[in-house]
Amino acid sequence: MDVPPKMLGMPLVARISERSTGLLYATLAAVLFLFSGIAHAQPADAALYATGEKLFKGNCASCHKPDKDLTGPAMKGARARWDVKGDIYAWVKNSSAYLKTGNPYATELFAKWNKSVMTAQALSNEEIDAVLYYADNYAPPPPKPGAVDASASTGTNDEGSNWPWLVVIALLLLVVGISLSGVRTSLDNAVREAEGKEPLPDMTTGQKFRQWAWNNKAFATILGLFVVVFITLKLWDAAWVVGVYGGDEVPHYKPEQPILFNHTLHAGKVEAGNLAINCQYCHSSAEKSKHAGIPSTNVCMNCHQAVAEGRSPEGTKEIAKIYAAVGWDPATLKYTGRTEPVKWVKVHNLPDHAYFNHAQHVAVGKLECQECHGPIDEKMDVAEQWAPLTMGWCINCHNTKDVKMAGNGYYDEVMARLEETDMGHAELKKYLEDEKISVRELGGWECAKCHY
Amino acid sequence: MSKSKRTPAMTLSALALVVLSMASCGGDPNSPGVEYMPDMYRSPAIEAYVDFGQDPYMFTEEVAMEQRQRQGARLPVAGTIPFAADPAKAEFNMPYAYPNTTDGYEAAGMYLKSPIEMTEATVEQGKAIYTKFCMHCHGEKGEGDGGVVKNGNYPTPPSYTAALKDLPEGKIFHSLVYGKNVAMGSHASQLNKEERWLVVQYVKYLQNGGKMQLETAATTATTAVN
Numbered sequence: 110m111d112v113p114p115k116m117l118g119m120p121l122v123a124r125i126s127e128r129s130t131g132l133l134y135a136t137l138a139a140v141l142f143l144f145s146g147i148a149h150a151q152p153a154d155a156a157l158y159a160t161g162e163k164l165f166k167g168n169c170a171s172c173h174k175p176d177k178d179l180t181g182p183a184m185k186g187a188r189a190r191w192d193v194k195g196d197i198y199a200w201v202k203n204s205s206a207y208l209k210t211g212n213p214y215a216t217e218l219f220a221k222w223n224k225s226v227m228t229a230q231a232l233s234n235e236e237i238d239a240v241l242y243y244a245d246n247y248a249p250p251p252p253k254p255g256a257v258d259a260s261a262s263t264g265t266n267d268e269g270s271n272w273p274w275l276v277v278i279a280l281l282l283l284v285v286g287i288s289l290s291g292v293r294t295s296l297d298n299a300v301r302e303a304e305g306k307e308p309l310p311d312m313t314t315g316q317k318f319r320q321w322a323w324n325n326k327a328f329a330t331i332l333g334l335f336v337v338v339f340i341t342l343k344l345w346d347a348a349w350v351v352g353v354y355g356g357d358e359v360p361h362y363k364p365e366q367p368i369l370f371n372h373t374l375h376a377g378k379v380e381a382g383n384l385a386i387n388c389q390y391c392h393s394s395a396e397k398s399k400h401a402g403i404p405s406t407n408v409c410m411n412c413h414q415a416v417a418e419g420r421s422p423e424g425t426k427e428i429a430k431i432y433a434a435v436g437w438d439p440a441t442l443k444y445t446g447r448t449e450p451v452k453w454v455k456v457h458n459l460p461d462h463a464y465f466n467h468a469q470h471v472a473v474g475k476l477e478c479q480e481c482h483g484p485i486d487e488k489m490d491v492a493e494q495w496a497p498l499t500m501g502w503c504i505n506c507h508n509t510k511d512v513k514m515a516g517n518g519y520y521d522e523v524m525a526r527l528e529e530t531d532m533g534h535a536e537l538k539k540y541l542e543d544e545k546i547s548v549r550e551l552g553g554w555e556c557a558k559c560h561y
Numbered sequence: 562m563s564k565s566k567r568t569p570a571m572t573l574s575a576l577a578l579v580v581l582s583m584a585s586c587g588g589d590p591n592s593p594g595v596e597y598m599p600d601m602y603r604s605p606a607i608e609a610y611v612d613f614g615q616d617p618y619m620f621t622e623e624v625a626m627e628q629r630q631r632q633g634a635r636l637p638v639a640g641t642i643p644f645a646a647d648p649a650k651a652e653f654n655m656p657y658a659y660p661n662t663t664d665g666y667e668a669a670g671m672y673l674k675s676p677i678e679m680t681e682a683t684v685e686q687g688k689a690i691y692t693k694f695c696m697h698c699h700g701e702k703g704e705g706d707g708g709v710v711k712n713g714n715y716p717t718p719p720s721y722t723a724a725l726k727d728l729p730e731g732k733i734f735h736s737l738v739y740g741k742n743v744a745m746g747s748h749a750s751q752l753n754k755e756e757r758w759l760v761v762q763y764v765k766y767l768q769n770g771g772k773m774q775l776e777t778a779a780t781t782a783t784t785a786v787n
Contacts, residue, residue, distance in 0.1 A: 168724070170717040172742050179716060180742035226663055351595055363590035385708030387693040393751040400609055411746030412709065415716055442743060458593065461604040461611070493590070
C-alpha cells in the first residue's frame with residue numbers, strides 16, 4: 110500500500126483517506142454532545158438525585174419549587190447563589206438563628222421574601238447536599254397521560270347532528286325525481302308524436318298534482334289526512350320543548366364562558382388523572398343558600414397562586430384570565446390591586462315564578478350534585494344545562510324519590526305529629542305502603558310549595 | 562317550459578333554507594333560545610344572578626345594557642358582623658384579632674384556643690367539612706397526598722402525622738383565616754368561624770393518628786413549631 114509518509118503514524122481508520130478524519134472528529138463530537146445531553150436529562154448520580162427528591166418533597170416542597178419561585182425562591186442554583194456569601198447549611202438548619210449572626214446575604218434574603226421565616230430543618234449536611242443536588246439537576250416530570258384538555262369539547266348531542274344531511278339527501282332525490290318526470294313527459298310526447306297523436310297539454314306541476322289527486326280521490330284523502338296529523342303531532346311535540354334547554358330531547362344549553370373552566374379536570378376522579386376537588390369547595394354556598402354560588406376569584410386563587418401553568422398552552426391562557434380578573438402578577442407573585450369582574454354567563458335559567466332552593470336539596474334532601482347537573486365531573490368541561498328543568502321533571506322526582514328522614518329535626522317533628530293522632534297514624538300507614546315516604550306525600554306537590 | 566320548471570326549484574330551495582336555519586337554531590349551544598313571557602322569568606325585584614335587565618317590557622335597551630354591565634357578586638363591607646340567630650354562637654361572629662404577620666401567627670399558636678369542646682359529634686362534623694374543603698390537597702389522612710398533589714404537580718403540604726404533628730390549634734385556625742405560604746390560600750370566604758373550628762378539631766384528630774384525645778393535651782404545649 111502506497112502510504113504518504115505524513116500519514117504513517119495514524120491509526121488504520123484514519124489512514125483510509127485524509128477526508129475521513131474530519132468525519133471521524135465530527136462523529137466523535139456528535140457522540141459526546143449526545144452524551145452530554147443525556148447527562149443533563151439524567152443526573153450522573155441517580156441515587157443521590159432520588160434521595161434529594163424524597164427529602165425535597167418531604168421537607169421543602171410546600172414552600173419551594175426546584176425551578177420556580179413559590180413562597181421561597183427557586184432552589185435551583187441556591188448553592189451557587191450562596192457560594193462564599195454565607196453558610197447555606199446553617200441557614201437551612203435554623204434560619205432565624207443564622208439571621209442573628211448578621212450575615213448580610215441572609216438579611217437581604219429575609220427582606221426580599223416578605224420576612225417570612227423559613228422553617229428550621231432537621232437535616233444533616235449530607236442530606237442538604239442531596240436536596241441541593243436534586244434541585245440543581247432537576248428535570249420536570251413528563252405530563253400525566255389522560256389529562257383532559259380544556260379546549261377539547263365533549264359532544265353530548267352528536268346523534269342529533271345527522272338529520273340536516275338526511276334532509277339534503279331527500280331534497281336531492283326529489284330534484285332527481287322531478288327531472289326524471291320531465292324526461293318522461295318529453296319521451297311520452299315523442300312517442301305520441303310518432304304515433305300521430307296530439308302532444309300532452311303543457312301543465313305546471315301543481316296542475317298535474319291536482320289532476321292526479323282528482324283521479325285518485327280516496328288515496329289522496331288518506332294521504333292528506335296523514336300529512337295533517339303528522340304535522341300536528343310534530344308541532345305538538347315541538348311545543349313541549351320550547352324554552353327547554355336540557356334533557357334528552359333537545360340540545361343542551363352550553364354557552365361559551367369568559368373563562369373555559371374545565372369541570373372534569375377539577376372535580377373528576379383521581380383515578381382518571383383528575384384533581385378530585387369537591388364541588389362544594391368552589392360552590393360552597395350550595396348547602397347554605399338558595400344559590401349554589403359562582404365562586405369569587407379569590408377561591409380560584411387559593412390554588413392558582415401556586416399553579417400558573419395548565420396542562421396545555423390553552424389551559425395556561427385560561428389561568429392567565431383569572432390573574433387578569435383578580436389582579437395578580439405571576440412574575441412577582443403579588444397582587445396589583447387592579448381587578449375586574451369575570452362576566453360569567455348564567456346557564457340554568459329557572460323562571461322567576463318557580464322557587465328553587467339549593468340548600469333544601471343539598472343539605473336536607475342530601476342529593477348529589479350530579480343527580481340534577483349530570484356527569485359534570487366525568488365528561489363536562491364547560492358547564493351545560495343537563496336537566497330539562499321543566500315542571501314535569503321537578504314533580505316526577507318529588508313523586509318517586511324517598512325522603513331521607515333520619516337525623517333531621519324537621520322530619521322528626523313531622524313524624525311525631527303524624528303519630529300523635531289516629532288519623533295521622535292511618536295517613537302514615539298509607540304513605541308507607543310502598544315502604545318509603547315521597548316528597549309528594551309530605552306536600553311536595555302542593556302548588557304553593559314552589560309557586561308563591 | 563322554463564317557467565314551469567322554476568317554480569318547484571324555487572319552492573324547494575326556500576324549503577331547504579327554512580329547514581337548515583331551523584337546524585342551526587336548535588344546535589347552537591350559545592343560544593338560550595326562545596323565552597316565553599320574559600316578565601315571568603325575570604324578577605322585577607333584585608334577585609342574585611338574575612339578569613333582570615334583559616326584560617324588554619321593563620327597560621329600554623339602553624337601561625338593559627347598563628344593567629347587564631353591573632357587577633352582581635360583591636364582598637360585604639369590611640368589618641361586617643353577621644347576625645347570629647343563636648346567642649350562644651355570637652362569639653363566632655366577632656372579628657378575628659390576630660394580624661396576618663409572623664408575630665400574629667406565633668401569638669395565635671400561643672393564645673388562641675378552640676371554643677368548641679371536642680366530642681365525637683364535632684369530629685364527625687369536622688370530617689364532613691374536611692372532606693369538602695381540605696382533602697383534595699391534604700389527603701384523606703392528612704398526609705399531603707390528595708388528588709391535587711397527586712395529579713396536579715402541586716406543592717406537597719406537610720403531613721399532619723409528621724412535620725405538623727404538634728402544630729397547635731391556634732396556628733391551624735390562623736392558617737385557615739389568612740392562608741399559609743403561597744400554596745394555601747385563605748379559606749375565610751368559604752368557611753365561617755364555627756366551621757373553621759370544626760375542621761381544626763378534625764385536624765387535631767388526624768394529628769393524633771385518628772384517635773380522640775383529651776382536650777388541651779397537646780394544645781398546652783406551645784412550642785413554636787413551624
